[in-house]
Amino acid sequence: MNLHSHDAAQKSIVYVLLAVGAAISVFPFWYMLITSLKPQSYIFEIPPTLWPAQATFSNYVKALTRDNFGRYFVNSVGVAGSMTVLTLLCASLLAYAFARLEFPLRRLLFGLVVAGLMIPPVMLIIPQFLVARTLGILDSYAGLVLVYVAMNMPMQSFLLKGFFAGIPIDLEESAFMDGAGRWRVWAQLVMPLSRPALAVVTIFSFIYSLDEFAWAHVSIRTAARRTLPIAIAFFQTQHKTEWGIVFAASVVSLVPIVLLFVTFQRYFIEGITTTGLKG
């Protein structure tokens, strides 16, 4: 009996603490949402309300029509989609070569690619800018996509190599006996068997691209080609007080990420804990 009430007390303490943590996690989202629904004249009201008393969607309408955030949304999702497809292709080919093929300098090459994991991304910005300028892909979607693929690929091919290496080799050998070539084995055996790992790669790549700021900030000059993060940052510095619109755009740009996360959260947690890398 006594033990029971002790358990119950412990349980309620756990609940209270969990709720406090959850409130700290969620409150900024709530605050953002509320502010995005406030008319401009209420943005700096005192005391600040944390309830949508004068709720209006005018900030959303303005953000999407007057301020072009619909376009930036499409840019972001388009770049993220393209870079994800290219990452899946490049990383899975590379990972298969490292996991299964024999060729000279294999270890050295793999070591170099893994070393790419440790390079601080922003450090590469200056030379990347100059390389992209030479190739004529500054201020273009292609420039964003190619750099994102190159930066994201080391981690993804590392993850896939581990997964491919764990596929029983007998499966592949029997396919070779049946006369299949390397490409068929890769496309029709290895890839379908690796769906969970490919799902992790897809999600992480997509989020990486949606989140990226530094390279887009440096390389994109034309306003219409901005992605959401840089569009929001630019808008905020140019229209210092129009916070309602800033947060309406922010709320809209969070939708794909949060949806992806809530739908695939199992893969997320798996991906994080197996690779130990940050989403």
Add this chain to the structure above:
Amino acid sequence: MAGTLIHGSRRRKIATALPFLAPGIILYVLFVAAPIVYSFAMSFFDWNLSNPFQSTWLGLANYRKALNDEVFRRAIVNTVAYSAVTVPSQIALGLGAALLLNHKVRGQPFFRVVYYLPVITNWVIVGVLFKYAFNGQAGLVNFLLRDVLHLIGSNVLWLGDPVLALVPVFLVEIWKGVGWCAVIYLAALQGVPANLMEAATVDGAGPVRRFFSVTLPMLGATTLFLVVVRTIGTLNGYVSNVVITNGGQPMDQTHFVLTLMYKVAFGSLQFGYGAAISYFLTVFIAIVSFVEMRVLQDRGSSI
């Protein structure tokens, strides 16, 4: 004969591997490997943007310039403080969150998702939000401190102050980092053997004692991993600072190393100097990570 056979099969191996390797390796060389070498070379020149071959050789002058630059030294201090404050905070809070989430209570999966939401939220958005909350006139933070908690008599101009402007930058990092540390710890907690805990309970160890003598030592490797990874992450701090302080405002006093690098390269077009600054940071990060691994590993093995 044997020689040609080996030679032939070696060739065949390369021919098989090449198409698998080519797309990835080409992109990697162009945008990762070559830039590393490129910027190293640039750091020794006064880099001429329109005609690189007419760049002036400076030797170590860019590096010396950085060391004598007060703005750079201030940036180093800010960056190190950012790491020193936010890394232990997020790891301690993350461990606390993981211990809570490890209780098998109802709604546990829901809490897990909620705790992880800050991690996946865009840096720019969080930065902008904190900037708004720390507004000097009618921000939520001033309102809370002045009218609710009565801790301050008048409004604080957070973003106009060379030290206080970094407060929201630090808080963003902690707020975003806790969930990630918690997920990693949570995975590690699954590896703490249940019978070890039971044995400790039978021996009369209370929950606090069990935590310090069983759980914490078992989490040593995870803690080391988190310390190293988050130190590297924070020393590379950039986005939230750019957004909240507009990159070093006021008066270039709130820079991190990378925001200064950005300003030097893309603001004043001193690409060679910018490259030197980024190499400084890279070497510094390598040294710090190495020291952390040595120190924490030694401590771990002595427990």
